[in-house]
Amino acid sequence: MVNLTINGSPVQAAEGSTVLLAARQAGIQIPTLCYLENVQAIGACRLCMVEIEGARTLIPACVAPVTEGMKVSTRTQRVRDARKTVMELLMSDHAGDCKTCDRNDDCEFQALARDLGIRQVSWPGAVNPSHIDTSTPALVRDTGKCVLCRRCVTLCNAVQDVGALFPQHRGFKTVVGPAFGGDLDTVTCVQCGQCSAVCPVGAISEHDETGKAWAALDNPVKFVVVQTAPAIRAALGEEFGFAPGTLVTGKMTAALRRLGFDGVFDTNFTADLTILEEGTELLRRLKAAILGPDHDVQGDHHDAHAHAAPGPLPLATSCCPAWIKNCEHFHPDFLPNLSTCKSPQQMFGAAAKTYYSRRIAKHPSDVFVVSIMPCTAKKFEAARPEMEASWQRDVDVVLTTRELARMIRQAGIDFANLPDEQMDQPMGMSTGAADIFANTGGVMEAALRTAYEIVTGRALPFDGLRVTPIEGMEGIKEAALTFSDVVPEWSFLEGVTARVAVAHGLANANQLVDRIRSGKAAYHFVEVMSCPGGCIGGGGQPRMTTDAVRKSRIEAIYREDQGKGLRKSHENPQVRAAYEAFFQTPNSDLSHRFLHTGYFGRDRV
């Protein structure tokens, strides 16, 4: 431990720690703008300046290592004046009007100006012009609001390994963005929105589509149904003052009903459906790999999809549209490994406008599907040209958690005091296995719960069905599971050890693909979620998502899972009913027609 004093009080800090972290531990706040926990400490914004005895100049606390006997002052006149000057300079080149900004009252920059006591900007100099990039369905960039903190650059490059954003040009003319100041749709952006999740100002946000949702709700002809991804219920409360990790499933349902949705449903329903489809796909690929391509699980297929030989191992999950786009750009050779299953969002859209619309005797064109997603890439996914299984857009509008909160506020709904309500049937029914789709490791765990039971007739041999080796925040996680005493139908799996891996964050995912490609690791099944922590940390979630917030949301998701009577997807009675009434069996011709898809390579640069 290192002993130092901060503002005259003794403080102990770990060797290698920084003045910023030591101060935070001691309950002393130092303002920061560019700093990002675990990810970025570059001393760029200069707001964390402190006075250190013996140092000639003020020192940025985020990059100042603690030393024995160091004497730090964080609130002297000199420090306060310097921070004010820095803040005013930053503000002098910040375009926009707080009142009309999407970050109004949710802005780190605005809060800093308040906390530092700024009452005027002493240097109203030139302001860089705004270039507003609306080229993608997912994100909107306003370069005029950017304060060049570079958080998005670090996320896009170091965490996501995508490299769509980088500082362009020089000095006052510096713009953070794609190559040569181009728009996001011209580059390899996967639209994960992690940039928008860490932006301290309103320079990168989701592409707001609340207007389209309102228009549909106001249209008397449209029967408007809504699906909510599992990650929403563990985060939406944060927008209304609840602590991170507060489950608001019932209030969210009540709010959606009050907004005027005709059917309040759950993406969880199609998450359960996904497990049956993807689990079957996995078993087909395993059988083909073990017994040879002629041995398919089901022998009576009549369409081209099902006749095609099952794809290679490892099978990779396909729920995450940013991961899919990442593979299309950077790993075209890995596309055959991706599950052909659509994501739960797209399965829901296709099912709502076929199975469900038939059930309620509506023409698919009169059914309007709104998704509430923790994700910006889901907007891109819904807009993919192939997502028209119902002969029109399967999902009409995708809103992020933040946009839903905006609609709830616009409607004047007192969210905190809403009663808990239940979702509608049939597509509001789900098991606990669907809930955990929200977090890293969850899709894999849900798949194992069902696959193991189908193959052996017994429940997954983990305490509380929790596959702990693949839970948690480690970047790449692995587990192995040996099938024994299998039921006769699956005799070829007797003694087979299934190896699985889970990655979150695209840099980790790329590393996992490299390991598989080079033969350094061999798996049967891999799960990838693009955002750190999985969907609970998605680009459309309430800001800021720190590691502590991620953990709280994941704990909430597992509480939701464990609170359910049914915790295995194959036990969902409404999913069974949907197969009986419409989709026949998993991987049937009909399910391939509506619930599966394909991928294509994209430019690498």
Add this chain to the structure above:
Amino acid sequence: MAVNPATCTCGDVPEAQLLERLDEILAEYREKPGALIPVLQIAQGIFGYLPEIVLKRISVGLGKPYSEVAGVVSFYSFFTTNPRGRHLIRVCLGTACYVRGGKQVLDTLKAKLGCDVGETTADRNFTLEVARCFGACGLAPAIMIDDDVHQRVKPARMQAILDLYAAPAAKSGGD
């Protein structure tokens, strides 16, 4: 500092051949740390400028994001993404040249060449740039064409100077 456009090989050698040379350079530098800037310099030497096709090839070849390659190119004024002409004209707008009519010299050049600052004439003979003092203040207003300094330039004399560099390279490079 700037590449002498007179050494530029653009237009003389087929592009495919130049790209082959670039690929050899990329293979040589692929594993070297800090390769981006030297490769960009060499590439600009080969092509005379850095077109998109070259930058994207460098991005893939070195495994660097295109945004980073573009960020470096746009940071350093040395690099250019616009084709350069056979001759580079730089008009000094430093204080001495400015007060002695550098601006009028520049305006005359713009009109005569039919291009703006940073641009290249349609026949790719001249690229027009401005500079901030060559250290030739006693000769103001001054311009440089390639490595030649022309002193006490007057708009009326401009055509005669340009004729020294007329395309096709009858008198290229001055004397």
